[in-house]
Amino acid sequence: MSDKHIPILYIDDEEHNLQSFKATFRKQYNITTTTSVIEAEELLEKKDFIIILADQRMPVMTGVQFFEKIRDKYPKIIRILITGHADISAAIDAINKGEVFRFIDKPWDYTYVENAITHAYEIYRTREDLRERNIELQKANEELDKFVYSASHDLRAPLMSILGIVNLALLEDDVVSQNEYLDLIRKSVKKLDTFIINIIDYYKNARGVSVISEIDFEELVTEVRATIQYLPEYGNLTITTNINQSMPFFSDAMKLRIIFNNLINNAVKFQDISKPNPFINLNIDVSPLETRIIVEDNGTGIREIDQDKIFRMFYRAGATNSGSGIGLYIVHEAIVKLGGTIKISSVYGEGSIFEISIPSTSK
């Protein structure tokens, strides 16, 4: 918000004070005035103000009394008191008690008032920034908590499975079963490795600096496809890609890779093997402002009750074959970081469609 739009409420029982204030600052700020404290309270209900100026000497209640009254309900608004010389001790008292940010001496002069408003606005912004940072910090802490909790599970569970198999294998003399156990160990190691790679991706995405480069979607998709085609669960899946890119597109290649990797891997993992022709259709449409990506499959689909939860950290939908619940969370985080959106439509048993829009980042 520029200075010009700072919404200010000015209360003074003397109409001509309001008029002259308005006349002086009307072009500079967004000013609302009233001669009544009752009306002032109604105005506060209706509109968000950043600064309130109030005259100290008013009938019904003084400026300080008015501030005391509204302080708890509107703690964010910066309060400035306007006083004549006779009321200076009341003003000092109010400042010391924290009721007002500062006071303006009557008759006020232009620079002094402008200065007070500028400072008040700075204080307001600083407090708001601090509040936002605090919210971010709180989110980061909660995530860390969740992370430590789930990591202890997702890192230890596959290890304990391996230990379980080893214990079992030690009871076994038959060589054929031994090989079966080794195969299980391999799968468990793979699962653990996938989780570790995901965690690293998450941190790269959350904490890393984004690197903007020209994106060749054909190349990116080919790369991602190469990593999945030897997966044991690949089966007889058909992947068709339709990439429509006639102009350069700039974005963060690493984040896009994370997005494609997770979505395509999920589509491979959750294919419906009972269907005769499992497929993934990948559509990419590049326009000057944005790239639209559609990943469609005829896999198992996602139950309606899970659809709004699948992007949460460590949320796992369904009991069979599910991973650690971090993949789609990372996808969502990456898309948010890129300023894009993701939409899902899915019918359980029929398949899923993920629609993504990524804005072009100017280089």
Added chain:
Amino acid sequence: MIIIDIILIDDSAFDLFIYEKLLIKSGIANTVKTFNSAQEALKYIVNQGVMLPETVILLDLQMPDMNGFEFIDEFADISVAIKNKIKIFMLSSTIDTRDIEKAKASPDIIDMLPKPLEIDLLKKKLAHT
């Protein structure tokens, strides 16, 4: 030697496979039934009703849909006649003290056993109950 009927509840197909084998191989189990969903297991138990033999349940903690503690919450409400036939052990790789304390505090959980399952430990715990 104690021989028991066992129900395994774990979302990991993997762990179900390992522990089913281990329980049978060790000779401790008469029968082993496996469920990859706590919900399904609960349905089975309620349907069996008093027909259910004396059973030991080995219950995983972290599962999607219904986790181990949520299973215990539901289990608490079923009839005493069925509950009396069941002994529940939690079997988890968790090292979170909050989980461990919560399991210890629950009247419906006999104990928390760490993964991987040690048959000797299970035997010892069963001998004490």
